[in-house]
Amino acid sequence: MRSLPCSSQVGKIQGAGGRERACCVRAAAPSAPPPSGRRSAVQTAATSAVKATALAEAPPATTAFTPRPVTSVLTLEGLKLPSYGAVSDFSKAEACFVQLLSTEDLDLRLRGDKALKQAAATLEAAVQAAVTQAFSENSVASKAKAAHLFLQRTLYRINRLVLFWYDDLKNYSNERSLYLAQLRDSIEGPWQAWELSQIDVDALKTLSTDEIKERIRSQAAVDVDPPLSAAAQYMRQDMTRDGYRHLLAVGSLDGLAEASRQSRVCGGAANEVMCAIFRVLMEEYGTGRYNKKHSTFFAKMMTELGLSTEPEKYFDLSPWQCLASANHNFLLTERRRHYLRYNGGLTFFEVNGPSVYRTYLAAAQRLGLSDDASGYWELHIKEDERHGRQMVEDVAVKLVDMYPNDAWEVLLGYDQEKMMGERAGAGSLPDIQAVDKAQRTPADAM
Secondary structure, eight states: OOSOOOHHHHHHHHTGGGSTTOOEEEOSSOOOOOOOOOOOHHHHHHHHHHHHHHHTSSOOSSSOOOOOOOOOSOOOSSOOOOOOSSEEEHHHHHHHHHHHHTSTTHHHHTTTOHHHHHHHHHHHHHHHHHHHHHHOTTOOHHHHHHHHHHHHHHHHHHHGGGSOOSSOGGGGTTTTOHHHHHHHHHHHHHHHHHHHTTSOHHHHHTOOHHHHHHHHHHHHHHHTSOOOOHHHHHHHHTOOHHHHHHHHHHHHHHHTTTTTTGGGGSOSSOOHHHHHHHHHHHHHTGGGOGGGSHHHHHHHHHHHTTOOOSTTTTGGGOOHHHHHHHHHHHHHHHOGGGHHHHHHHHHHHHHHHHHHHHHHHHHHHHTTOOSTTTHHHHHHHHHHHHHHHHIIIIIIHHHHHHOGGGTHHHHHHHHHHHHHHHHHHHHHHHHHHHHHHHTSOGGGGO
16 A cells, blocks of 8 residues: 545546535636637647656756746637636636546547536636645645645546546546646646655765665665654554544555556566566565455455445545655656656655554554454565565666666655655644544545
8 A cells, every 4th residue: 555644436536526625725826818829729738748748757957946837728719717816716626627527538529618618727727826826835834735635636536547447438538638638747747846846856866876776775774664753653552443444544545456556567678677576566466366465455454444445435535645645656657767766666665664554553453453454454564574675676776777877766766755655644644633533534424
């Protein structure tokens, strides 16, 4: 499981914005109206997607960050553009996105359907306001939080289309939509620049391959059993049964589809590195036996505690920090250019996993829960200790030797995964504490 914290499945995800997670914030700056002209949405989307992809191609030379405006994919006249310069209610924009996402043959329909064009204009104005609010240094924390949540929910709904959910095939009619690709890139570009601004990328580039390998090994030696964070201490000592159930509900977004994104990097030319990554994946998938697949053990825990095992059922409970970790993982696994970064991140995840799962297992044991309600953690403690060693020596170190000029990207991926994981844990803690205080998780009402 990564971050902690039928058509009906897609419907729940697509329609999630109108319930508990409606956001009302003030935008830092008004959105600019679309330029005049008569190009179709599809034509403009194709051009903008190329530009946004180039933006995210390589880390910036400096760590300074300047918010970039979102280029509208709509250049048609006669649209009513909402202003997000004062009070923003992202639930309306999210509803517009749901409408667009569920429209069959969206790119074609956008050419002539005025209602869809209006929905897209509303969505894009909200995205531009949210980008400014989320990634500006002077943003108010509460407004930035709402903006982050809206942007990450939007990204996740697009990104999930690269996986198959055994639902209505019509739900995938827009999986290669140029409009959705441009929308994704217009969020992903400034978001990834903001993430990179928090790490000294220039310093990583100065390291020799020997220094990089030493950094990976020395950091792994610490991260396999690090000091307990505030979140870990709380979970071990104070988290209630309701808080534990909430932890599982949030974690199920990844836990019930575990290692799905990792499967996206196992194809291509055969070599020792690829086989080492596949060995880890094979064990996550129970060597092809459903009853041994790790997600099956996660589902057992949820069933034992009276939670639904429907994939993505508890999407609305995910804080933006957890969604950001998932979306970052989607980006790295879908872009071959980021292969080194992804495997650096996977190295940290497998190295650090056992320490995280020991915390969850200790909490379950303190609460007197059954083996079925905690068995997933014990399984991962045993297997991920081995996976961590394999990822360091058989993957990360070998990739450094194979790509000496780009080896710093392995370390960048490691550092980013560590930073995002810690952020996701800290972001989940307030919700768990609130559940403990109320003695009931919102999952019970879903």
